[in-house]
Amino acid sequence: MTRRPGERGELIRHGFRSPSEADEALTRVETERGMSRERILAQISRAVADPDQAVQFLARAIDRAPELVASCEDDTLLETVLIVMGASSGLAEFLLRSPESLLAMHDGVAGFDHPGRIVDRITASVREETPGAASRILTGHEARTALRQAWRRELGRIVRTDLASEEPREIVDQVAALMSTLADAVLHAALTVAREELAQIKVGPGRVRDGELDALRFGILAMGKCGAQELNIVSDVDVMFVVDVVDGTEMETARAIDVGSKLATRVMQIINEAGVEPPLWELDANLRPEGKDGALVRTPDSYLKYYERWAKNWEFQALLKARAAAGDLALGNELVERLAPLVWASAGREDFVEQTRAMRERVTDHIPRDELDVQLKLGPGGLRDIEFTVQLLQLVHGQNDETLRVRSTLGAIERLCDGGYIGRDLAERFDVGYRSLRLLEHRLQLRRLRRTHLMPREESELAVLARATRAKNSGELIRTWQRLRIEIRGLHENVFYRPLLSAVASLPEESFYLTNEQAAARLRAIGFQDTKGALTHLAKLIDGVSRGAQIHRHLLPVILLWLGQRGNPDQGLLAYRKLSEQLGDSSWYLRLLRDSNAAAERLTQLLGDSRFFANFLEVHPEAVRWLDSPTHLEPKTPEALRRELERTIRRYDDEAGMRRAIRTVRRREMLRLAIGRFLDLNSVDVTARGLAELSTEILQAGLNAIERLDDLAEVAASERPPRFAIIAMGRYGGMEQSFGSDLDVLYVADPAEDDDAERAMKAAHQLVNRLTKLLDDPRLPIELDAELRPEGKKGPLVRSLAAYTSYYESWSLGWEAQALLRARPVAGDEELGRAFMALADTIRYPAQLDARELVEIRRIKARIEAERLPRGVDPRRHLKLGPGNLSDVEWLVQCLQLQHGAEIPGLRTASTMDALQAAQDAGLITAEEHETLQTAWQLASAIRGAIFLASGKCQDVLPESMVDLEAIARVLGYRHGEGAILEDHCLAVSRRSRKVFEERFYGA
Structure with a gap:
């Protein structure tokens, strides 16, 4: 067919990236189905994220689902087909498999449906109604296919409304809530099917005896985003399973757990095992006590015992979102209520800050390096930064303020603002940032119905995402996203730390009104022990109208953030105050703090991790200049x-x-x-x-x-x-x-x-x-x-x-x-x-070392080991005289020098390490032995120096106190909580070194 001039340009104006291929697809639809291209193009609105994909799937439907194309005689149905197919290849493939589902999706043109009707339709999908007979619960592949198709229909209905919205960011919370409702309904329906399937098993290990299912109470708790009713378009659904025995029945608890485990396993299979219709999403129970190694199902008493005795702080943070979602809701609610006091008391635990920080660091560490800059969820300035900050504030202040005990992130931001814990401007920026990132996440996952949090790198995919989010073009999309990342990364300090200043001075931000008690709670969460002293230091630093006070008002939120990451925030803040008072309004000092983030952060590292620097920078404050x-x-x-x-x-x-x-x-x-x-x-x-x-x-x-x-x-x-x-x-x-x-x-x-x-x-x-x-x-x-x-x-x-x-x-x-x-x-x-x-x-350097002299050297070494080690000290921990440490390496090297120094020039050196290298070069020790001895000697030397810098004292013993080990590890560049790793490494290195020493020194 001959095309009019300018048609290629028209296709490009409609958003097609491959006009030639689009032209072929449109020609086929027009030729074989008699649907004019003008009519199709008239429906290619801004709501169609990928026009190329939409018309390609429409052309494929001619062969695979002709009835779908036939139904598009109605313009509104055609628009729905183009919107859904242009946004999601996963839903497009589903429409080709199930064209009759179009009408269900098209209902979304009228707006979001009532959650109750969503639940009713999902529930009905696994029941077969026969006139004049009782309904039958579907099982096997029949049930799985029906349930999965019903979920996709409901998803299409939700996203049809979402995609057509002119302000999709504003309805992100509604979409997420409906996705959570949909997940709840699927869980409930899957549980119904699972009960029926277990009841039908009459023989074998999976059999459940008559009456046992009726005697069992079984509930499913939603966790994470589903628990908060903020579920993504495609996401794992985090759950925990709880069981109990119906009152008045004789079922034993152990048997209830066994039957409950069978039910839980079957529910997971119904949702996620392979079948005719693709699986939905992974039902993830790894947030349960002990993770993958823990029992899949527990009773309320068992859960309570675990959280009272063994749970780590991150596990309480996870429970913030816990909600009864399916099954016996009363049982689920009972468990949530019993655990709530433990959740809201967790911020008062001594190791709260350490464990919370460690969890956040682990998340960041597990991001592959090549994904760090495109991670919407876990990367710097991503969703997790917002969620982490909000949850931390909830746990800190929710101990005393019950209004903060809400599950959703957006709801918590609003409550924190209403309570004066964060300012209105900051709350609005957090709200906008969270909605914007969630919108990007939804559109990316909808694209292929796959779980992903990675921004695309290809220009073509960025262009699709831009249209799907109502951005003008891909360039604007990237600029907006990068601006969001930077802003969100900085919001943590503003939201968590800046209000502390309002508690100790009259500052312009009237929406901050933390009481002293609230400010102290927040400081404790950061890691300060002497909160009264910390508030006094803050007040002194920002008091008055001097230039220094003004700069400190802007700088202190960042300083507090950095000090909170150090080993001793109290020491650091006191030293920072003394240093600042000593230097006063010195122009160079204030300019350095204001203009050099690197210098200011290094200063907090020195003051917060080292007693030596905290004391000694007072003597020579000008040294701060060097940090730049x-x-x-x-x-x-x-x-x-x-x-x-x-x-x-x-x-x-x-x-x-x-x-x-x-x-x-x-x-x-x-x-x-x-x-x-x-x-x-x-x-x-x-x-x-x-x-x-x-x-x-x-x-x-x-x-x-x-x-x-x-x-x-x-x-x-x-x-x-x-x-x-x-x-x-x-x-x-x-x-x-x-x-x-x-x-x-x-x-x-x-x-x-x-x-x-x-x-x-x-x-x-x-x-x-x-x-x-x-x-x-x-x-x-x-x-x-x-x-x-x-x-x-x-x-x-x-x-x-x-x-x-x-x-x-x-x-x-x-x-x-x-x-x-x-x-x-x-x-x-x-x-x-x-x-x-x-x-x-x-x-x-004697010409020859007499054998008797060698024996004497060995005797003296053994005597030193026996007599000079301090009484009561574990020899393995003595960095100088302990086995495999400095003394062993030095005596071995010196013995080799005495034996061979006259004939090997390289051994005639005062340096232990140079002599050790010369010994390897001369073949007196192997390369492996050289590496072992060198590592031990350098590590012991480094630890001795770190002890001095951390404590300001000279000591030769690796401390046993975990607090002291942590301080030394910090100086050596280990992260928070890795003192035990340093200890294990030191002892392992010295063991290997001692083995080499004994073989070479005593066995020579």
């Missing part, structure tokens, strides 16, 4: 530190001034290193090296300061100390220093030949005392530990190079040679330091 950029937190080079310290010392003429200057630099750089490590911007190795380099520059600065003081006092050369050097030992010598650890050192002097040796050594000793006093810092102690010197505490604090030589050549013990393996000159006279190291090399 990772480059500010990189360790300073030794050269930069040296230049700064030299300039600083030259500015002072007195010891007190020099002491303050050196102390300031050390505190500042320790803080920089600590923040960098805490935020995981610097590795354990980089941090350890940075700490060692800082200590070296501080020691040298101290010596330089003393020399300058002597110059200013014009002390004669003959009265000054001799040449002097400091040798680093232990972890400091290996550049493996950790926070709060002592600095193991040796002091060596070299009196001149013409000098009085006794006087010179006395002056050297005084130099050490002066250096110790000069570097003293009560806030951040620096402990110079010389116990590794010859003869230990009994030996002289300072020795001459000649005395060291004499001692090591004549008297040194094996442990002293071992200690020298990590010796390194760090401060003082460089030439003297090199001379000492030349001496040390002759001791620590």
Whole structure:
């Protein structure tokens, strides 16, 4: 047939994306059925989401369902066919299978039907009425087909009205409520069929004895969206099954549970097993106690016992939506009423916040990475963000306010607004956001009658969705959705946290009127223990009309949100207040908080998870500047530190001034290193090296300061100390220093030949005392530990190079040679330091290690394990001396160095990790053993540092308290609730390390 010019353009104007294919389909309908294309196009209204799909299915109906096409002689019926087929391929396929269902769907043109009539029609679908005889309940495939067809007819009736609406967002709640009613009706009808089918089984394990079904009370509770009467177009229906025995009957409870389980299983099969007509939806009972592992059916008493003793907080959150839906409604209502007090008391449980957070994090974690940005339900700014916030507010305030005890999300938003828990503007934005996302979800699921929450990526599908939701085009649809995501993600802080400020100050938002008691309840839900103190801090921060108070009013909802996610919100808010008061209206501070989300969030992380930072940022508040950029937190080079310290010392003429200057630099750089490590911007190795380099520059600065003081006092050369050097030992010598650890050192002097040796050594000793006093810092102690010197505490604090030589050549013990393996000159006279190291090399890298010395090393190691571990401490938890931890790795490495250092240059290093790598390279250990030992050593080092940052104290024992473990885990980047995971990991790693140690150290 020849087409008029411009017909292609006309089809495009009607919304067809493939005009050529549409033209072929329209031509066929016109040719074979005599239906003019003009008449069809006249019915392609905005309500037809996908005109291409609609006309393609209409053309297919010519062969598969000609009576369907014949019925379209009526224009309104034609419009219904096009609307339904254009919106849902699933319903279109159903109309081809069951063309007689069109008239039922077409009833939707008059508007939504009464819920009672929906229930009546679904109930009637599984009954066969025969004139003059009692009705018969259908069973088997006959019942399943009839029930599923009836559901699809009712769905078509609902969506016909929905799709034709000019404002579909406004009727989302009505659609969802009708879908829930439809689900209830299906459950009731399926239960009727299930009872009949069980009654017909006369033999076999599925048999139910006469009278048992009559003696059984059986109810179905709807949960989730169905329970809230907010069901999607296509969604799993969450349920729980409850049974009891009819009063006066002799049926035992165990038998009632058994029969009830058969009924529940059969109901699920009727709805979801394969058949002639496709299944409806999954009946999901996994929200029941113990999930998939729990009993499918329980009595009310059994449910109550479980929720009283074992239930987690998320399970109470799930019960917010519980509703008697089918079966024995009185039994279902009884169970809901008995559980209600537990639900509304759950927010008062100690672990409420932790479990609720963990559940939300688990949901987000399970989203595949490639779906995160297209998830309507679970992703950031999705439906779950709204539901989570609303449910949290309900649980917190519903303890005392019964008006909040409603099931639906939209109803709860309205009640929260009426009660003053959220502002009207925010409630309206939440309402609009929820309706908009639910509309998108409904249209996506309707498209193919499949459960999905993913926004399409294809332009063609986006265009269909845009028409289905009344958007102008796909571009507007995406812009609106993205704007919604951002807004909804931010609404949580506004809805949950901003009203707290109205409880402590007079703010313009009059629709917020939380009482102090309500504000305290909300703070407890966030995780604050001292709610009175928290309200006081908030009031102080926002009081007045200063610029700082104004900025804090805008910022505090976000700050509270972030602090609530930390381990110790009370500590964090107190420290935040002190810091803010100390810095006052400093322009840089307020500007940083206002303009840099990253800096503000990092600040709450430091203050809320670390006692060290909460206390120490008071001493150096300017460090907050560094949080805006990772480059500010990189360790300073030794050269930069040296230049700064030299300039600083030259500015002072007195010891007190020099002491303050050196102390300031050390505190500042320790803080920089600590923040960098805490935020995981610097590795354990980089941090350890940075700490060692800082200590070296501080020691040298101290010596330089003393020399300058002597110059200013014009002390004669003959009265000054001799040449002097400091040798680093232990972890400091290996550049493996950790926070709060002592600095193991040796002091060596070299009196001149013409000098009085006794006087010179006395002056050297005084130099050490002066250096110790000069570097003293009560806030951040620096402990110079010389116990590794010859003869230990009994030996002289300072020795001459000649005395060291004499001692090591004549008297040194094996442990002293071992200690020298990590010796390194760090401060003082460089030439003297090199001379000492030349001496040390002759001791620590022997040409051959005598077998007796190896036995002695093993004996000493065993003795240390037996005697030096603190009494009462589980050895496995000691990070330094415990099996498989630092000491084991270091002794094994040092043993290899003593045995092979003379012949393998790579082993001649003070670094444990470098020596371990050299041992692998030389074939002394395997790659697997290297990995095991390295992991154990680095993990123990990281935990020691984390303990210091979390508590502000130096400790070598992995704590047993879960609270302390949680704090350490937080510092190490674990999520909330993963302290036990850290503990298990640490113990497992050390076990593997110990095995390697025993095989290599004792078995060599």
